[in-house]
Amino acid sequence: MAIKSKKTKTKTASTAKANRERKEKKILLEKHKDIARIDQESKRTHGWYVRVRFKGTTHSKFFSDGKCGGRYSSLLAALAWRNEIEATLGKIRTDKHIVTVSHTTTGVVGVRFNEKLHRYEVSWVDSQGKQGKTSVSIVKHGKQIALAKACQIRKEKEAERLVA
Structure with missing residues (x-):
């Protein structure tokens, strides 16, 4: 039966503490x-500010270092709250930025009407962050069918990006 020395226990404890501190520092950075x-x-204000936007509404909360027990603890509380709110709202948890604000006359993000060239133009960003573009002719398909096809293309490309 081997007996662990006091020195070995101290070394193991200090190694565990160093690993924990490295993990905390990584999460903080x-x-x-x-x-x-x-x-x-x-203003003597230190903490993490969480702001979750979904379907036109913003949910926000501040996590103070003092109230949560330090910088790392307040970040963990902020992360947990953000994830909980997103799950409650039905928002998909992803670290990718998803733009949903539409400044288009078609009412569909990523689909615009080009009056000069008589077509609907579809744009998207793929999972690698590269922009893609295509168009659907109004002359060839008619205005309603061209819009429907353009919207379908946009929907497919957005789904591909979110899955990847």
């Missing part, structure tokens, strides 16, 4: 979608 660090010395 990573970027987290919808979470921003607030450090305002003049």
